[in-house]
Amino acid sequence: MSAQFPVARPRRLRRTPALRRMVAETRLAPADLVLPMFVKEGIAGPQPVASMPGVVQHTRDSLRKAAHEAAEAGVGALILFGIPAVKDGTGSGADDPAGIVQLALRDLASDLGDAIVVMTDLCLDEYTDHGHCGILTAGGEIDNDATLERYASIAVAQAAAGAQVVGPSGMMDGQVGVIREALDKGGYTDVSILGYSVKYASAYYGPFRDAAECAPQFGDRSTHQQDPANADESLREVFLDLDEGADMVMVKPAGAYLDIVRRVRDAVDVPVAAYQVSGEYAMIEAAAEKGWIDRDRTIMESLVAIRRAGADMILTYWATEVAKKLR
Numbered sequence: 001m002s003a004q005f006p007v008a009r010p011r012r013l014r015r016t017p018a019l020r021r022m023v024a025e026t027r028l029a030p031a032d033l034v035l036p037m038f039v040k041e042g043i044a045g046p047q048p049v050a051s052m053p054g055v056v057q058h059t060r061d062s063l064r065k066a067a068h069e070a071a072e073a074g075v076g077a078l079i080l081f082g083i084p085a086v087k088d089g090t091g092s093g094a095d096d097p098a099g100i101v102q103l104a105l106r107d108l109a110s111d112l113g114d115a116i117v118v119m120t121d122l123c124l125d126e127y128t129d130h131g132h133c134g135i136l137t138a139g140g141e142i143d144n145d146a147t148l149e150r151y152a153s154i155a156v157a158q159a160a161a162g163a164q165v166v167g168p169s170g171m172m173d174g175q176v177g178v179i180r181e182a183l184d185k186g187g188y189t190d191v192s193i194l195g196y197s198v199k200y201a202s203a204y205y206g207p208f209r210d211a212a213e214c215a216p217q218f219g220d221r222s223t224h225q226q227d228p229a230n231a232d233e234s235l236r237e238v239f240l241d242l243d244e245g246a247d248m249v250m251v252k253p254a255g256a257y258l259d260i261v262r263r264v265r266d267a268v269d270v271p272v273a274a275y276q277v278s279g280e281y282a283m284i285e286a287a288a289e290k291g292w293i294d295r296d297r298t299i300m301e302s303l304v305a306i307r308r309a310g311a312d313m314i315l316t317y318w319a320t321e322v323a324k325k326l327r
């Protein structure tokens with residue numbers, strides 16, 4: 001019994017896969033995963049998104065099939081993004097009862113019922129010809145309060161079509177309060193709000209702008225999305241959204257903001273979601289395609305890390321694939 005040997009041997013619990021599984025602190029489950037899906041008006045078949053291999057813009061039909069597959073795999077929820085055939089200054093496709101997302105919501109409600117939670121992204125950038133998240137003034141600035149009226153109307157249109165959760169992602173001040181009031185007045189007191197409360201002005205959204213065809217035609221989103229240099233204001237945004245009636249809050253992007261996920265998780269008593277965004281997806285897919293990293297291990301590690309940081313739910317484009325693997 002010489003003193004040169006270690007007293008503590010943490011490696012004992014890492015010795016076999018069964019031991020490691022037993023002591024794992026963090027587990028992923030299919031129900032924690034949320035699949036973002038794109039549905040586009042007026043296309044004959046699903047269109048691959050070049051910067052997101054494996055992701056497509058769906059037709060109504062292909063969306064139904066993919067949503068069914070996600071539900072079968074046990075994925076917790078899906079979140080819908082719509083791309084209208086025609087865009088205009090006010091994004092009128094967004095709250096049209098015959099708009100693409102509303103039609104898709106009705107399809108999914110009749111196909112799937114309660115088998116999977118159906119959420120919507122609630123924003124204008126996919127619907128406006130200028131690609132901004134709101135209504136513009138004559139001088140080309142985003143008019144916060146005029147935009148809120150549009151968001152209220154979109155919320156009601158989405159709820160009427162069967163959205164169970166709406167996710168306002170435009171980062172306008174006061175958006176959650178206005179949407180809650182509109183939903184309640186419309187009789188949709190049961191529809192919940194997932195606030196994209198913490199949303200950074202991030203370069204990681206690049207590939208999404210191909211998928212949703214929503215790159216701003218001029219300027220950027222840094223007057224409304226958060227500066228990556230800031231952390232404290234994330235809590236301010238979260239508490240404002242909770243005061244205004246958010247049922248759940250989100251941090252976005254996820255991977256580069258794990259410190260924020262942890263701070264939010266420690267500060268609130270509602271479910272916290274984190275969005276593993278398009279750029280996070282594209283980086284792993286691209287490096288794997290080059291043979292530079294192990295794709296499957298990297299995907300799992302990226303998701304476990306987000307969960308470990310404190311996210312209850314993870315929005316990820318790999319949701320169906322990972323759910324199948326976890327089963």
Ligand code: PBG
Pocket residue numbers: 121122123124125126169170204205206207208209221276277278279
């Ligand atoms: C706005 C919205 C964006 C994303 C989700 N909702 C784009 C943006 O704010 O520019 C990005 C998602 C991703 O990158 O995967 N409707």
